[in-house]
Amino acid sequence: MHLAAQAGVRYAMENPGSYVHSNIAGFVNLLEVCKSANPQPAIVWASSSSVYGLNTKVPFSEKDRTDQPASLYAATKKAGEEIAHTYNHIYGLSLTGLRFFTVYGPWGRPDMAYFFFTRNILKGKSIPIFEAANHGTVARDFTYIDDIVKGCLGALDTAEKSTGSGGKKRAPAHLRVFNLGNTSPVPVSDLVSILERLLKVTAKRLVMKLPRNGDVQFTHANISSARREFGYKPTTDLQTGLKKFVRWYVSYYGSVKKSDQ
Numbered sequence: 531m532h533l534a535a536q537a538g539v540r541y542a543m544e545n546p547g548s549y550v551h552s553n554i555a556g557f558v559n560l561l562e563v564c565k566s567a568n569p570q571p572a573i574v575w576a577s578s579s580s581v582y583g584l585n586t587k588v589p590f591s592e593k594d595r596t597d598q599p600a601s602l603y604a605a606t607k608k609a610g611e612e613i614a615h616t617y618n619h620i621y622g623l624s625l626t627g628l629r630f631f632t633v634y635g636p637w638g639r640p641d642m643a644y645f646f647f648t649r650n651i652l653k654g655k656s657i658p659i660f661e662a663a664n665h666g667t668v669a670r671d672f673t674y675i676d677d678i679v680k681g682c683l684g685a686l687d688t689a690e691k692s693t694g695s696g697g698k699k700r701a702p703a704h705l706r707v708f709n710l711g712n713t714s715p716v717p718v719s720d721l722v723s724i725l726e727r728l729l730k731v732t733a734k735r736l737v738m739k740l741p742r743n744g745d746v747q748f749t750h751a752n753i754s755s756a757r758r759e760f761g762y763k764p765t766t767d768l769q770t771g772l773k774k775f776v777r778w779y780v781s782y783y784g785s786v787k788k789s790d791q
């Protein structure tokens with residue numbers, strides 16, 4: 531299971547090299563080691579919903595086009611999918627890419643909106659909420675970590691063995707890609723309302739135009755492929771998942787003051 535990456539859509543504008551280093555060069559390094567291993571492992575790795583980019587057909591299906599990435603992050607994840615194809619084709623490596631949809635929950639990434647919104651609401655700081663042109667809603671198919679873990683296990687359990695040995699392909703091997711989302715997009719402003727209720731604090735909302743830095747307006751996963759292949763079925767709605775996140779956040783940081791750290 532390969533989950534290491536430079537994640538984050540907006541940070542790619544600040545540090546593009548780190549995306550190339552981790553998501554392309556790092557992935558190739560890993561595949562080079564795997565292709566020569568004996569036996570070769572089967573690999574399940576993290577792609578991203580961001581590969582759908584400017585695709586407007588919803589919900590996003592694995593068959594939809596992914597040739598219009600809106601950020602360098604998305605472009606490096608899409609590159610990873612093409613690189614996976616090459617190593618599968620030449621060396622017989624079994625490869626499964628999982629397109630994660632805005633994963634959240636306890637022990638999550640502090641750079642993600644739900645996480646720093648929580649921190650800023652508790653500190654009384656304002657939070658920037660993006661909206662699209664003509665006051666258009668920005669929404670995400672937020673997916674709870676426990677559902678993602680179940681999806682990862684399903685992908686691992688159903689991955690067929692790699693077929694190569696000694697760096698040579700012996701037979702065709704698995705090459706798969708699955709959406710792992712929640713299938714119910716929620717507007718970012720609703721996410722903030724849920725946090726306000728859970729934290730019992732009114733947020734200082736700063737509504738601003740969606741910056742032109744790689745964000746897309748909307749994500750929505752079609753998960754029928756993962757459901758068919760390994761019974762993937764998310765069960766946590768945003769309200770329930772954020773409740774668990776907030777409980778963790780408060781117990782981890784202890785107090786508002788400590789959350790400054």
Ligand SMILES: O=C(O)[C@H]1O[C@H](OP(=O)(O)OP(=O)(O)OC[C@H]2O[C@@H](n3ccc(=O)[nH]c3=O)[C@H](O)[C@@H]2O)[C@H](O)[C@@H](O)[C@H]1O
Nearest residue numbers: 537538539578579580630631632642643658659660718745
């Ligand atoms: O599914 C993915 O493939 C990606 O999911 C995640 O990207 P995003 O969906 O962009 O999550 P995140 O930054 O939490 O912003 C959430 C929402 O808040 C909005 N947002 C964000 C920041 C802000 O200041 N204001 C705001 O409204 C913003 O417009 C957005 O609508 C992962 O970070 C990424 O690594 C990748 O895995």
